[in-house]
Amino acid sequence: MKELEYLNIISKTLADSSFLGDDCAYLRDLGIFVTQDTLVEGVHFEFSTTDAYNLGYKAIAVNLSDIAASAASPEYVTISLSLPQSVESGFVRDFYSGVNDICQKFGVKVAGGDLTGANSVMISVCAIGKKISKYSASRFCAKPGDVVFVTGNHGESAAALKLFPLDVKNEFFKKHIRPEPRVDAGKILAGAAESDFALMDSSDGLVDALFKIAKSSDVSIEADFSLIPFNPALKRYFPENYKELVLWGGEDYELVGTISPEVFKKLDKNMFFEIGKVLDNDLGSVSVKFGNEKEIINEKTLSEKSFNHFKGGNS
Amino acid sequence: MKELEYLNIISKTLADSSFLGDDCAYLRDLGIFVTQDTLVEGVHFEFSTTDAYNLGYKAIAVNLSDIAASAASPEYVTISLSLPQSVESGFVRDFYSGVNDICQKFGVKVAGGDLTGANSVMISVCAIGKKISKYSASRFCAKPGDVVFVTGNHGESAAALKLFPLDVKNEFFKKHIRPEPRVDAGKILAGAAESDFALMDSSDGLVDALFKIAKSSDVSIEADFSLIPFNPALKRYFPENYKELVLWGGEDYELVGTISPEVFKKLDKNMFFEIGKVLDNDLGSVSVKFGNEKEIINEKTLSEKSFNHFKGGNS
Numbered sequence: 100m101k102e103l104e105y106l107n108i109i110s111k112t113l114a115d116s117s118f119l120g121d122d123c124a125y126l127r128d129l130g131i132f133v134t135q136d137t138l139v140e141g142v143h144f145e146f147s148t149t150d151a152y153n154l155g156y157k158a159i160a161v162n163l164s165d166i167a168a169s170a171a172s173p174e175y176v177t178i179s180l181s182l183p184q185s186v187e188s189g190f191v192r193d194f195y196s197g198v199n200d201i202c203q204k205f206g207v208k209v210a211g212g213d214l215t216g217a218n219s220v221m222i223s224v225c226a227i228g229k230k231i232s233k234y235s236a237s238r239f240c241a242k243p244g245d246v247v248f249v250t251g252n253h254g255e256s257a258a259a260l261k262l263f264p265l266d267v268k269n270e271f272f273k274k275h276i277r278p279e280p281r282v283d284a285g286k287i288l289a290g291a292a293e294s295d296f297a298l299m300d301s302s303d304g305l306v307d308a309l310f311k312i313a314k315s316s317d318v319s320i321e322a323d324f325s326l327i328p329f330n331p332a333l334k335r336y337f338p339e340n341y342k343e344l345v346l347w348g349g350e351d352y353e354l355v356g357t358i359s360p361e362v363f364k365k366l367d368k369n370m371f372f373e374i375g376k377v378l379d380n381d382l383g384s385v386s387v388k389f390g391n392e393k394e395i396i397n398e399k400t401l402s403e404k405s406f407n408h409f410k411g412g413n414s
Numbered sequence: 415m416k417e418l419e420y421l422n423i424i425s426k427t428l429a430d431s432s433f434l435g436d437d438c439a440y441l442r443d444l445g446i447f448v449t450q451d452t453l454v455e456g457v458h459f460e461f462s463t464t465d466a467y468n469l470g471y472k473a474i475a476v477n478l479s480d481i482a483a484s485a486a487s488p489e490y491v492t493i494s495l496s497l498p499q500s501v502e503s504g505f506v507r508d509f510y511s512g513v514n515d516i517c518q519k520f521g522v523k524v525a526g527g528d529l530t531g532a533n534s535v536m537i538s539v540c541a542i543g544k545k546i547s548k549y550s551a552s553r554f555c556a557k558p559g560d561v562v563f564v565t566g567n568h569g570e571s572a573a574a575l576k577l578f579p580l581d582v583k584n585e586f587f588k589k590h591i592r593p594e595p596r597v598d599a600g601k602i603l604a605g606a607a608e609s610d611f612a613l614m615d616s617s618d619g620l621v622d623a624l625f626k627i628a629k630s631s632d633v634s635i636e637a638d639f640s641l642i643p644f645n646p647a648l649k650r651y652f653p654e655n656y657k658e659l660v661l662w663g664g665e666d667y668e669l670v671g672t673i674s675p676e677v678f679k680k681l682d683k684n685m686f687f688e689i690g691k692v693l694d695n696d697l698g699s700v701s702v703k704f705g706n707e708k709e710i711i712n713e714k715t716l717s718e719k720s721f722n723h724f725k726g727g728n729s
Contacts, residue, residue, distance in 0.1 A: 101503075102529055109510050112514055113517075114518055116524075119526055124490075124525035126489070126525060129444065129544070131542075134492070135540055136528050137528045137530050137536075142532060175444075175448065177449070177540060179452040179538045188423055191423045202429075208433065209434075211436075211439040211448070213451050213538070214420055214421065215457060215458070219533055221454075221536055223536075223538035225540035227441070227446075229444070
């Protein structure tokens, strides 16, 4: 996997690579979180499955999701939009309508950016969030005994793509083209926490997030498939492989985390769903129970199945 | 000019467009400046005229230059690097060596970013700076009576491109492929200022910057060509049009500003060069004196001559 090789090179080349690792960097001296995510036509999206409005909405959403996964409050975004000459001015209007709607919804301000030419549409967004908890939310903070939780359904975004273009009006499609970042859930966790806790978003898939938490925190995670929330329609559309979609699909942008049972007890059970527990055996592994059976996920399983955007676009 | 049309659409579409205008946004509640600039292969650079190391260096330099133009102290950058599959891992190492060298030089930390696939190389950098002056440095703050100044030579970067590939080893080339942001000059101005003052960088050309300051501040600017510093070799290479290169070339990344004569008197004259004065007649115009002759620059001259990156890449 080239991305991992490159990240390795980057951390060896930089004199200070202490900020690489989590999705957001916490800049302690400034009291802010910062993250940057890029969407590339032909790699992350195609105009056969989205449009300018939803693209603007999603480009902001994926960055706010990273801020939410740090249990911080998103405050500002900057946006770099690169466009081929063939694009019409209506595109810019619709794109920024999507940007404006999601920013208004979450009280985020657009603090400028950049507008350039390019061969295909590319959007790079930088989001800045304010620390609102005295505790850290990070993939490095899971502790044995913690409850493992998610904030919502998994599998729908990947299902939408699998059904496209045969069934473009399927019920999963909105979650794919216009994901809702779990900003409110992140803020609630920030207020409820009584010590550092583990948090990520499930942009690269649920198991991928659980595995990163287990590895980074040097614990193991046991999840029970029967506890993971998903849209029952998934089973109807994909009787053979709905489990795969739920566990590995990616791009659902829910929060995934672990927190002490005492704190979890106080959380709204319509927003936070317990799916397993953190253990102190088989460190760095994830297991998923299906009734009496159990699947153990290790590095090899992960690299075969997890979602990988680094595939070189249309070239 | 499409870029202006698009900026107009953007400011009409956003509910709060108060941050659009200056190159950096000042986020008052957080006490920070933020800016984002993108470099696209085929639009902003070609690998016939640069390489991975210099590209990494320049991608950071152009953003630090925006922070310097706010008289702020650059502290952090995030970097989104998009690469075609054909790129070798040596590219990533060399690119990040350039990033590391300029960051070390200016005490800036790399706070993460993103790595994605793409059809061509694209780099989007977000830089965060700390406010260090109690006064504002912005294109909106020129006052009649101010001294107009620059921090160094103009015209070399554009000259380098004009000579390429006939004379690839020309003496201007380093300034084009590896510009030095005037971070130190920005900090000195921050310390010396006794009220708000005007400041920009000359990334889009010297006259372009002067014109933006004159228009934004509702003043006029009179510059004297004989006072503008440039490399005398320009005259040797371009006897016919060296003046054009100096005035309109772009990408020199020097600071251009206006400040009260009292403050200017105290500044180091090897770093800050007086080139003219701010007047209160012919508001919004720029004039350049060549001996006894005078050229007046208005909107029309500007749109014909100024450097325009928005040209659609290789397509």
